[in-house]
Amino acid sequence: MNLLTSIIFMAFVGAFLGASTNHLAVKMLFRPYNPVYIGKWQLPFTPGLIPKRRDALAVQLGKTVTEYLLTPETFRKKFFSPEVRLSTLHFIQTKAEQELFNNHKTLQQWLELTGFTHLPQTIEAKVDAVIAEQFHQVKNTLSTKSIRALLPEDIQQVIDRKVPEAVEQILAKGEDYFLSSEGEKTIKYMLDDFLSSKGSFGGMIQMLVGDSSSIVDKIQQELIKFLRAPGTKNLLVAIFSKEWEKIKERPVMDFLSNVELDPIVDNIQRYAKEQLALDDRLAKTVQDYWPDGNNWAKNDVIPKLVDRFFVQAENKLEDVLKRLNLQEVVREQVDVFPVERLEELVLGISKKELQMITYLGGLIGGLIGIAQGIIVFLTN
Numbered sequence: 001m002n003l004l005t006s007i008i009f010m011a012f013v014g015a016f017l018g019a020s021t022n023h024l025a026v027k028m029l030f031r032p033y034n035p036v037y038i039g040k041w042q043l044p045f046t047p048g049l050i051p052k053r054r055d056a057l058a059v060q061l062g063k064t065v066t067e068y069l070l071t072p073e074t075f076r077k078k079f080f081s082p083e084v085r086l087s088t089l090h091f092i093q094t095k096a097e098q099e100l101f102n103n104h105k106t107l108q109q110w111l112e113l114t115g116f117t118h119l120p121q122t123i124e125a126k127v128d129a130v131i132a133e134q135f136h137q138v139k140n141t142l143s144t145k146s147i148r149a150l151l152p153e154d155i156q157q158v159i160d161r162k163v164p165e166a167v168e169q170i171l172a173k174g175e176d177y178f179l180s181s182e183g184e185k186t187i188k189y190m191l192d193d194f195l196s197s198k199g200s201f202g203g204m205i206q207m208l209v210g211d212s213s214s215i216v217d218k219i220q221q222e223l224i225k226f227l228r229a230p231g232t233k234n235l236l237v238a239i240f241s242k243e244w245e246k247i248k249e250r251p252v253m254d255f256l257s258n259v260e261l262d263p264i265v266d267n268i269q270r271y272a273k274e275q276l277a278l279d280d281r282l283a284k285t286v287q288d289y290w291p292d293g294n295n296w297a298k299n300d301v302i303p304k305l306v307d308r309f310f311v312q313a314e315n316k317l318e319d320v321l322k323r324l325n326l327q328e329v330v331r332e333q334v335d336v337f338p339v340e341r342l343e344e345l346v347l348g349i350s351k352k353e354l355q356m357i358t359y360l361g362g363l364i365g366g367l368i369g370i371a372q373g374i375i376v377f378l379t380n
Contacts, residue, residue, distance in 0.1 A: 007373035018365020
């Protein structure tokens with residue numbers, strides 16, 4: 001009876017010590033959270049293993065994550081596979097078709113979604129301001145600069161060469177006119193009017209010459225001789241050229257002094273608004289302006305954009321990961337992660353396993369106690 005009692009007692013003590021020791025060892029992984037002091041002396045094994053080695057754990061965990069878990073190859077397999085590309089392409093194609101081309105929203109409604117609620121009025125106001133400003137600048141330029149300064153040199157040379165041609169045209173037209181019956185009537189009318197204006201002297205001349213028709217023929221011949229004379233052309237060319245040189249020195253506004261410019265500005269602004277017709281243009285849908293846009297975007301644009309995006313993203317992947325510095329991110333997060341929460345997380349995941357470690361310690365301690373009891377009995 002003493003043997004059995006001793007063995008049971010020693011087994012119980014061994015089991016208790018083994019279970020307690022393992023349970024304490026598990027707790028000491030996290031407890032205590034902070035160092036414990038007696039006076040200035042820090043108790044050994046405080047704080048717990050994980051709180052004490054948190055810095056090393058954070059560095060090692062960050063290194064493990066970046067070297068073995070979140071590697072560029074992992075991201076390539078996960079995000080740049082053909083399946084992901086195809087899924088992304090189908091998603092964008094479907095969304096583009098539904099939201100852009102098969103949607104009955106007008107352009108104005110799309111603009112309102114982005115915050116442009118009064119775009120037509122804003123654009124028209126800007127156009128009015130630009131036209132008014134440009135017209136003011138033009139008016140100021142025309143008022144301060146001469147025609148010579150404004151007119152390009154090549155155009156001035158062309159006009160200079162055209163003066164003799166213009167004189168020839170004028171003389172030719174004058175000759176044709178005075179040779180015509182209308183020109184003859186004009187000469188006769190002017191002659192009769194001239195003689196009538198001279199009173200009795202003119203009347204006496206009319207009595208002497210009789211009908212003015214005979215004189216009209218002579219005047220007509222003299223006028224034709226005058227128009228055909230080389231000196232006439234040279235004289236007119238010289239006069240026109242001289243006047244043209246004077247005109248070139250004058251500002252353009254000298255010739256527009258009697259022109260009302262404000263109505264011109266108003267008309268230009270009104271014409272610009274009519275041509276813009278923003279309200280009418282924005283009242284249409286994307287489909288109205290782009291009937292074949294859906295097929296073109298779906299079969300041409302979107303596939304190319306998606307392929308280009310994936311190629312560029314994959315080429316930049318390693319650089320992006322370096323810039324993200326995931327190792328440092330993991331280290332910082334582990335550093336600020338509460339030990340209490342980490343303990344709850346670990347114990348919540350491996351509660352049964354940790355309990356089994358405690359039970360295993362009790363079992364091994366109990367077996368050792370039984371063995372000790374038997375050895376003590378045999379030695380006594």
